Amino acid sequence: MSVQFKILIGILFTVATIAILFIYGIAEDQRMALAQKNFAGRSIQAGADYFERYCIVCHGEHGEGIAGKGPPLNRTDLLDLKSTPYLKSIKWNGTTPDFLRNTIAAGRPQFSAYYANEGYLDHMPTWSQDYGGPLRPDQVEALVNYVLNWAPGEFPPVVEIKTPTPGPTPTPIPPEEILKTIPFPVPPSQAILDEGKTIYETNCKACHGAELKGDGPGAVGTPKKPRDFADCTAMATFDLIQHHDAVVNGRPQFGMPAWKKFSNEEVWKVIMYERSPCKLFEP
Numbered sequence: 001m002s003v004q005f006k007i008l009i010g011i012l013f014t015v016a017t018i019a020i021l022f023i024y025g026i027a028e029d030q031r032m033a034l035a036q037k038n039f040a041g042r043s044i045q046a047g048a049d050y051f052e053r054y055c056i057v058c059h060g061e062h063g064e065g066i067a068g069k070g071p072p073l074n075r076t077d078l079l080d081l082k083s084t085p086y087l088k089s090i091k092w093n094g095t096t097p098d099f100l101r102n103t104i105a106a107g108r109p110q111f112s113a114y115y116a117n118e119g120y121l122d123h124m125p126t127w128s129q130d131y132g133g134p135l136r137p138d139q140v141e142a143l144v145n146y147v148l149n150w151a152p153g154e155f156p157p158v159v160e161i162k163t164p165t166p167g168p169t170p171t172p173i174p175p176e177e178i179l180k181t182i183p184f185p186v187p188p189s190q191a192i193l194d195e196g197k198t199i200y201e202t203n204c205k206a207c208h209g210a211e212l213k214g215d216g217p218g219a220v221g222t223p224k225k226p227r228d229f230a231d232c233t234a235m236a237t238f239d240l241i242q243h244h245d246a247v248v249n250g251r252p253q254f255g256m257p258a259w260k261k262f263s264n265e266e267v268w269k270v271i272m273y274e275r276s277p278c279k280l281f282e283p
């Protein structure tokens with residue numbers, strides 16, 4: 001083999017390797033883009049579920065708005081990326097996704113001047129846990145993506161690629177076994193009730209109210225009002241098993257989330273706190 005021939009083979013090999021790497025690189029880019037799109041799709045899907053649960057009562061099934069309750073959200077003037085006359089008119093200088101994120105997270109404790117004459121019955125509630133509302137940041141994000149989904153044309157989804165960490169899946173416990181899972185003596189000590197109160201204030205107060213009366217701002221407009229935990233006549237027929245079921249499985253159709261994130265101990269602590277006005281601690 002001549003030296004020239006060897007050099008030629010060498011060059012051919014190098015070119016082929018570069019070409020393969022290049023093609024593979026493009027495929028990888030496409031794969032990432034697809035993964036990102038799938039992820040965005042899932043976020044929008046989750047957002048649609050939350051929207052149905054928490055928002056349609058005031059903003060309508062497809063964000064078309066309900067007179068006297070909430071403004072339409074599927075409006076071009078709010079969502080169009082190129083020209084957002086509404087955002088300009090209210091002097092918002094940030095992006096549309098930021099505007100939605102902020103509004104949904106913090107709510108509008110006071111009516112804005114723009115909607116002052118609409119005569120809405122209730123305020124836009126606070127939704128993010130960061131502001132004392134009921135939803136996690138990823139749930140707020142999913143709602144932002146869902147609302148943006150109504151934007152005209154292609155709207156790049158504002159999702160970060162990060163794999164959500166699902167909590168451990170608890171093994172279902174038969175009802176008769178549930179009472180055996182109470183991890184402390186009943187009636188509970190004051191220390192247990194205090195811990196229950198802390199859990200309540202962070203997670204439940206927004207909807208169930210500061211005085212446990214079911215009158216928190218987060219439950220404004222839910223299909224069913226939360227019960228008054230201080231109404232002892234009604235509470236007398238609401239036993240520990242039903243109470244446990246309501247907390248762990250929620251009543252999603254009525255706006256009560258399922259609390260899967262708590263340990264068994266946390267669940268029982270917050271239950272005991274909710275039962276403390278009527279002292280109905282024992283099975």
Ligand code: HEC
Nearest residue numbers: 054055058069070103108111112115120122123124143221
């Ligand atoms: C109790 C009724 C009610 C519920 C429930 C509600 N909203 Fe609202 N929302 C309002 C009202 C009223 C306004 C207008 C407030 C104002 O600016 O005066 C509003 C405003 C908004 C705005 C700003 C619109 C604009 O033109 O400035 C967004 C975005 C929004 N809501 C999203 C949501 C989402 C998402 C949910 C569900 C998580 C939700 N809302 C649940 C009543 C509600």
Ligand code: HEC
Nearest residue numbers: 134203204207218222224225226227246247251254255256
């Ligand atoms: C987003 C609002 C919201 C949050 C946050 C919330 N709840 Fe509820 N909850 C509701 C609504 C609405 C109902 C009424 C549904 C029903 O009666 O079926 C309810 C009902 C309940 C009930 C009674 C079910 C019945 O049959 O009367 C219990 C118990 C309860 N919630 C516990 C909790 C606990 C504990 C937390 C916090 C860890 C919590 N909730 C957080 C909205 C909420």
